[in-house]
Amino acid sequence: DGGITQSPKYLFRKEGQNVTLSCEQNLNHDAMYWYRQDPGQGLRLIYYSQIVNDFQKGDIAEGYSVSREKKESFPLTVTSAQKNPTAFYLCASRTILQGPEQPQHFGDGTRLSIL
Amino acid sequence: ELKVEQNPLFLSMQEGKNYTIYCNYSTTSDRLYWYRQDPGKSLESLFVLLSNGAVKQEGRLMASLDTKARLSTLHITAAVHDLSATYFCAVDNSRGNKLVFGAGTILRVKS
Numbered sequence: 001d002g003g004i005t006q007s008p009k010y011l012f013r014k015e016g017q018n019v020t021l022s023c024e025q026n027l028n029h030d031a032m033y034w035y036r037q038d039p040g041q042g043l044r045l046i047y048y049s050q051i052v053n054d055f056q057k058g059d060i061a062e063g064y065s066v067s068r069e070k071k072e073s074f075p076l077t078v079t080s081a082q083k084n085p086t087a088f089y090l091c092a093s094r095t096i097l098q099g100p101e102q103p104q105h106f107g108d109g110t111r112l113s114i115l
Numbered sequence: 116e117l118k119v120e121q122n123p124l125f126l127s128m129q130e131g132k133n134y135t136i137y138c139n140y141s142t143t144s145d146r147l148y149w150y151r152q153d154p155g156k157s158l159e160s161l162f163v164l165l166s167n168g169a170v171k172q173e174g175r176l177m178a179s180l181d182t183k184a185r186l187s188t189l190h191i192t193a194a195v196h197d198l199s200a201t202y203f204c205a206v207d208n209s210r211g212n213k214l215v216f217g218a219g220t221i222l223r224v225k226s
Contacts, residue, residue: 033213042119042203042216043158050212058213090157100146100207103160104214 002027004107006091011112013078013085021076021110023091032074033092033104036060043090049074050096078112086113117142117208121217128194128224136220138187138204145182146207148214149189151200158203162189194224 004025013019023032031050035043045058049068063082068074074093078085088111092104118141128134138147146165150158162171164180164187171178175198177190187204201221205214 031212035216040124040218042218043205044216045213048213056212092158100165101163103148103150103163105160106150106158108157 004091004093004105006089006107006110008110009108011110012115013112014115016080018077018079019112021078021089021091021112023074023076023107025072025074025091025093025105025107027093027095027105028071029093029105030071030096031094032068033094034058034064034066034074034076035090035092037088037090037109046076046089088112117144117206117215119204119206119215119217121202121204121220123220124218125221126223128191128222130195130224130226131193133193134191136189136191136202136204136222138189138206138217140185140187140206140215142208143182143185144206144208145180147180147187148205148207149178149187150203150205152203152219153200161202191222194222196224196226198222199224 007022033048034046044060047066049055065077090109091107094104095102120139149161152158162178167182169180175192180187201219203219205216
């Protein structure tokens with residue numbers, strides 16, 4: 001079955017540590033996205049990528065970094081510069097060629113907490 | 116800058132009743148999406164609305180889009196407990212390369 005796989009499901013970060021969240025898709029989608037979700041708020045865009053080896057900052061990119069070396073993979077690193085990383089992180093992907101009638105598809109998320 | 120507002124943010128309904136969730140946005144767009152999220156889970160796509168006057172229906176849910184008023188509605192008919200979830204609207208920005216989400220409406224349907 002095609003889909004988006006995020007791992008791990010739960011992650012704990014020690015102070016000063018960088019952690020990496022994995023996102024893999026086998027939908028052959030061009031665009032991939034990372035969102036952060038905090039309680040009582042909608043999703044906020046961290047980074048997005050529409051093509052391999054290219055990515056753009058979203059609205060809250062500070063303290064995060066990404067790479068897009070392969071079409072199917074878009075890992076997110078939460079660096080020690082992100083002082084409040086506790087949140088639910090969602091990865092999404094979307095086809096571009098088929099037009100806007102195709103919505104973004106989401107993974108099951110990673111819940112990150114501070115130790 | 117595109118902003119998306121939903122109201123109400125919390126809705127407690129009795130089973131069998133009707134209600135409407137509203138989604139307003141601040142700049143021109145003709146691409147609007149509705150998603151459902153169950154607690155601790157991912158987002159599931161419900162509706163894609165791509166033109167003025169678009170109306171989509173699935174079961175007890177019906178979504179519409181008025182691009183001139185910059186307003187979308189999600190109407191719930193004869194609510195049932197299974198509809199309890201958080202509902203998000205999201206609007207494509209003018210370049211069509213990213214979505215801006217509303218804060219979400221938490222819907223609780225009481226038996």
